[in-house]
Amino acid sequence: MTGGVMDRLPGEAGAAPVAAAAEAEADEEADPPAADLPTPQVSERRDPHPTRMQMPQGNPLLLSYTLQELLARDTVQVELIPEKKGLFLKHVEYEVSSQRFKSSVYRRYNDFVVFHEMLLQKFPYRMVPALPPKRVLGADREFIEARRRALRRFINLVARHPPFSEDVALRLFLSFSGPDVQNKLKESAQCVGDEFLNCKLAPRAKDFLPADIQTQFAVSRELIRNVYNSFHKLRDRAERIASRAIDNAADLLIFGKELSALGSDTTPLPSWASLNSSTWGSLKQALKGLSVEFALLADKAAQQGKQEENDVVEKLNLFLDLLQSYKDLCERHEKGVLHKHQRALHKYSLMKRQMMSAAVQSREPDSVEQLESRIVEQENAIQTMELRSYFSLYCLHQEMQLVHVYLPLTSHILGAFVNSQIQGHKEMSKVWNDLKPKLSFLFAGPNSSLTPPRSPRDGVSPH
Secondary structure (H helix, E strand, C coil): CCHHHHHCCCCCCCHHHHHHHHHHHHCCCCCCCHHHCCCCCHHHCCCCCCCCCCCCCCCCCCCCCCHHHHHCCCCEEEEECCCCCCCCCCCCEEEEEECCCCEEEEEEHHHHHHHHHHHHHHCCCCCCCCCCCCCCCCCCHHHHHHHHHHHHHHHHHHHHCHHHHCCHHHHHHHHCCCCCHHHHHHHHHCCCCCHHHHCCCHHHHHHHCCCCHHHHHHHHHHHHHHHHHHHHHHHHHHHHHHHHHHHHHHHHHHHHHHHHHHHCCCCCCCHHHHHHHHHHHHHHHHHHHHHHHHHHHHHHHHHHHHHHHHHHHHHHHHHHHHHHHHHHHHHHHHHHHHHHHHHHHHHHHHHHHHHHHHHHHCCCHHHHHHHHHHHHHHHHHHHHHHHHHHHHHHHHHHHHHHHHHHCCHHHHHHHHHHHHHHHHHHHHHHHHHHHHHHHHHHCCCCCCCCCCCCCHHHCCCCC
């Protein structure tokens, strides 16, 4: 009775119809069936396949996107809304603005959390970026700003991801201005199912995978781990470079203020120094004037540091978030679908042993038939898990391609770093050169043998 089902291979005719029916049997913790969920209203009719990815001609496994095409999908800004709730901050709100939808909505951190949960529910086999941590008691402005930047990176990665960008949940999150976006997001996910149930290619995913997919998966995972570690070190060094520029700005500003304070000193000269009173007066006047140039130098250094934070450090963080989401996806693949598949196989093995034992002990026919029926159901569940496992590998292969699409971002980051250094040093060099002639006022004048020090390029060795 069971031979026909056992001999059928995943991906052959008849595999797809049993997939959805057997899925609940494979996982005792699965979500309730669609029949137990509220039915959407007629006015909320949706595309039955909202998650379908646009594929190039030929093998649907292969993607043909460029970095520019992904970046052009949308640019989303996330800005803090000034607090208007009194002395103590009750919660932080963000203004989220999308170029694509030409929208601007207000969102709280918990709205991001629900949106993130919906993405994981609908796209369990895709790279869903992680959210920054929740606010802790006593969180300072630095923490809040770091979280704002992380939320901006998260929503931009999502808005540019091919399947996510076409999903109704993203449109709702970026454009719905009603009073309860969280319930709206949850309603949009009802009766829909995940990408495996909505993708027509899911039952045939195995047919498109290369024969050595497991080897490729292991190699890709190792590659991403190494790339992540290297970019993490680059990000840390870039942060230190930008931080040094900002610290340099603070030091230059203080240096100029101290010169100004020295030039503004009103302490009278003692009698024995009265002969040099005119010299000291001229010197103080010159010192007061230098504070303007040092303030300008400080401003240039601060601008360079901020520019490198935005154009270098932040883009490195964006790429690190993408790489981390791939690493997280690999763990979900191993701990999720593969673990469920192994559990289903173990359960099937136990049932087979029970059936053989029942046959030997000649139990009642009804009892044997019930056991056979359960075995058939378990075989269908195993087949569903196999189909999900292949679809998970299919998605992993595509997500790895998306990571490679983002790799040219490295040249953008390096270009921004080089340009920032060139522009910053060029502007500061101009201020230093403008400052140099003013040093002559610090010396005694024509009757003195003192002259301003000459630079090495004037022909004098610095040693």
